[in-house]
């Protein structure tokens with residue numbers, strides 16, 4: 001083998017190695033940005049079939065803001081404003097979603113009485129760094145879960161902060177189910193939701209929504225830190241023409257809580 005061909009071989013091996021290493025790292029894959037959603041970009045831009053190619057656990061919404069999305073074990077569910085949870089077909093679309101291929105690296109049980117504040121404080125400590133992403137799946141029996149959904153919108157779409165003034169809230173007592181979602185670092189402001197964002201699906205797949213509060217009876221949490229973040233920007237809807245310059249931090253605060 002000549003010196004040159006040996007050099008090329010080493011380069012090729014390094015290239016292969018690095019692509020294998022990076023491809024193996026799980027990513028949070030996101031469709032569109034939170035500020036686009038806050039601004040009323042509710043047109044579905046990615047099919048549920050395509051979204052499922054990127055992950056099997058996650059959260060989001062649907063075309064026209066038609067309910068809350070919960071992705072559990074590769075199945076996609078809609079929690080609509082009327083509360084009747086339904087599985088979603090692959091040809092429906094989403095304007096905003098975050099998913100990952102969930103392969104948890106840590107499991108622990110939560111103490112009875114753990115609420116949302118106690119959960120986030122405990123996870124803050126376990127994650128160790130506020131600067132990475134993390135995926136969560138909390139499974140078990142809950143003394144109480146409070147969720148909300150959003151009603152389907154028609155054009156011209158109002159901003160999200162207007163929509164949530166009329167959001168239905170669901171209260172569930174002694175309910176078995178799963179919370180799924182993500183922690184996102186502060187630097188995603190404008191792109192995703194900094195902090196914790198969880199959606200709920202009951203074990204009987206009849207109830208769920210965007211989580212506002214919960215209280216654990218007996219549950220375990222599985223988590224997976226994520227070092228990669230893939231943002232897929234819409235090629236359709238109003239994304240390319242809308243004003244994404246203004247700070248919607250105050251609106252996000254009202255919308256999430």
Ligand SMILES: [Zn+2]
Nearest residue numbers: 059198199210
């Ligand atoms: Zn949500």
